[in-house]
Amino acid sequence: MFSPDATLQSLQNWAMDIHYRRSGAGLRMVRETLDGLLPGIAFSRIDRKQKKVLFSTPDGIVRLDQLSDGYQNVAAWCGDLVYRVTELNPDYKNPLQARGLILIDEIDLHLHPIWQRQLREYINQKFPNLQILATTHSPLTAQQCGEGELFSLQRRDEGSPVLIPFRATPRS
Structure with missing residues (x-):
């Protein structure tokens, strides 16, 4: 929206x-x-x-x-x-x-830590044909991402934010 x-x-x-x-x-x-x-x-x-x-x-x-x-x-x-x-x-x-793309800001807002760890798996099972772009501040949610699925937005100097891929496996 x-x-x-x-x-x-x-x-x-x-x-x-x-x-x-x-x-x-x-x-x-x-x-x-x-x-x-x-x-x-x-x-x-x-x-x-x-x-x-x-x-x-x-x-x-x-x-x-x-x-x-x-x-x-x-x-x-x-x-x-x-x-x-x-x-x-x-x-x-x-x-x-359904097939599509949805954007969700702070997907894990107000969620118990246990469910922050289960959310990605649940979404993939419940909505297998959707591509979901979500933001989070929770390391528990970020740890559930696979390789190539986690990115960080960083501001360089006074410029616009830059999308930086997370190089390590988040689950490690």
Whole structure:
């Protein structure tokens, strides 16, 4: 989103909308998108009466807004991504197989260190056909990159930033 006014589509609204418009197929799409999205948490159901998306956690069933900020952030951009794919391609059978390029600033913002280490693998499994350019300040997230996947932006003198490839294997 390059517009300063751009906003993420609400995961709650998207899930309710796709569930109502596509019935059983819509619910399967919501489940496929959200299942495995967050470690230790699984999509439970949509509560039509409260109009809420519910998740099963070790502490019981909770609403999306009761999850941690990090979980809510990742759920928000993943939900927004799938929403946009389904809106632009209504006949697309599996939005998780979409091809494209997305940019994510501070992909690991508010995430627990354990999940910072798992995020790259999760994204590659969930969205195998997407190329994702993401920024991070976390060495835990950077360590998950393979050879040729990690770059640093450095400012030289007073000039523009320069993209510098990380020469070593980040995982070492």
